[in-house]
Amino acid sequence: MRMDDQFILGMANLWRTKLRTILTTLGVTIGIGALVSMVSFGTGMQKNVTQQFKENDLFTSLQVTPKKIDIDEAMSGNVESVVESLQEDTPVLDDSVLSQIRQIPGVAITFPEVQFPVKLKLGDHDTRTTLRALPADMGRYKPHNQLGHGRFFTDDSASAAIISPRVLKKLNVILQEGKEPADISLEDSLKGMRSLPADSILGRELEIITAVVDMAAVTRNPFRFLQPMATPPMTESLTRLPITGIRRPPGAFEGGGWLDAGIVIPIKTADAIPRLGFSSVWSLLSQSADSQGYSSLYVRLESIADIDTVKSRIENMGFGVFSILDQLKEMRRGFIIFDAVLGTVGAIALIVAALGIINTMVMSILERRREIGVMKAIGGSETEIKNIFFFEAGSIGLLGGVLGLILGWIVTRIANIVANYYIAREGGPHVDLFYIPLWLILGAMAFSIFVSLLAGLYPAVRAARVDPVEALRHD
């Protein structure tokens, strides 16, 4: 018997027990749907993060620190060795190092990283955020060359501030894009939220408040601050800068580290702002060795091709170099695990569906014992009968796979709409949380058919082993 005849026989058998076939297929559909929507969440996350890195041109950025801190060791709780390594004689990140690095071929721009917490005040409203200082040259690069409104500063000591729309919102101002004022909920408008066009935001004066240790107060009465209930020896320093630019709304996966500055100001302007000399415990620790050096340098490369040579040259100078590319490699490993966990949850649903297939097929063999006997009596071989049942199982897998992909797609679309409704309410930009790549489509199909065939294996062998004498006995 030819293959196509075996296939048609299998189809006819499925068609004869339509309801049972539909229910069994539905099981596979749900399994594949769960698998696809789960994994597509992981791949969507990965795609968004990578995309965001790419859009912000982060792959050509390096961060140079005085001494490479072994993150793994620090995380494992081996604090002693970390502190020990910090106390070793480490080269200092000073201006001479800065100019040395600037000479390395492939380096486009380098400057000390300056980033510190500030309180911003616009009108009657205030909020806390992180201030980042950049040289005017950075205006050539992404994302600074793609401001939403206004212009990046062209002078390192200009009186200018670039603000992010997110911080603006915290200052009770919603940026109005277009002619119509943005929708403001009643609740927000009671809090004083206003919708303003960019024109009336640009040029407005922003108050930047920083905390400073009041050295005078400390020297006056050094013991006062050791007493309980004592106020910290802090005073506030106020700087006024006009808003000269508004960043584009950040992507949903932007945030953390380098990208999370609420406000960007020129590097020399920042030097004049009094502040606490550290922004993190690490920089405090590393600075304690030698307060003369910078806590870290930012290095931007001409192109991504130079990354390895530049990195090793700076490392040979005795400094630690961190690139987002390294981090991405780490993250990729994390994403594989993430996908695997999500995939396992989906796969469990599919295994349950496979049990459904086995059940259906075994039932149908019991019902069709005599028919199988007849097929053997008129010349059906074991292989042919096995194949008929294989085709049945495979068809359930194929159909369930296709429907499962459709179901998975529908589920992710709905979940995306729901999620974006909440993201929008929080003032976030629209984002595609799910991504179904081609390999997921093909993989899910292959997996569905494979699992179904595997489920059909036992029933098929059992069908082939039916004893015709027994099955055809007259009774």
Next chain:
Amino acid sequence: MIPILQTHNLYKTYQKDGVKVNALQGVSFQVQEGEFVSIVGRSGSGKSTLLNLIGGLDTASSGEIRVRDKNLTRMKRQELALHRRKTVGMIFQSFNLIPSRTALENVTLALAFGGMRRRDRRSKAVDILTRVGLSDRSDHKPGELSGGEAQRVAIARALANEPSILLADEPTGNLDSSTASEVVELLQTLNRGQGVTVLMVTHDEASASAVSHRLFRLLDGKIIDEKSLRGMP
């Protein structure tokens, strides 16, 4: 003349409910091409077992079965499937048609197992159904056919792949006497008119005697009597 079928000292023993049953105890006989041979005996005499062995549905414990020049007792399972498909055609007391398929489809299924191309099957099946006098009932399912008609469909299916020998296992056992004689007459017509070799087992000695060239009597797994009723033409 070389016989189309010969068995030699055939034994079959099987376990049933833990009891050893000696179904066949040294059966030897021959069938010539074009012959109509009947084996009669009471139920439990081993006649169905004998037919299942010749039909390749079961394997002998010892002894030899030869159909044309092929030794069945040495065949592997795949070869036995081929034997059932091409060399023998079987009909049963309970017809064993597939109830979900029409008369025509039951016949084309056999043709499909025989490897015939799909477009040739239908006309071939109609031909065979005409040979058994059932061309007008070909689109009916077995449930819509009378017992006699169902057995005709079964005969058509058995003949579909032009077997060397037609094996009939109590073909009239489920039929009333007038339909039974119709079916036996059809077998006779196929044998006399179209040269189909027939081996029939039955407990109905009267109708077997009426059509057979030779008749064997089987008791407790042994042939106890052989009758030559009429000569081959």
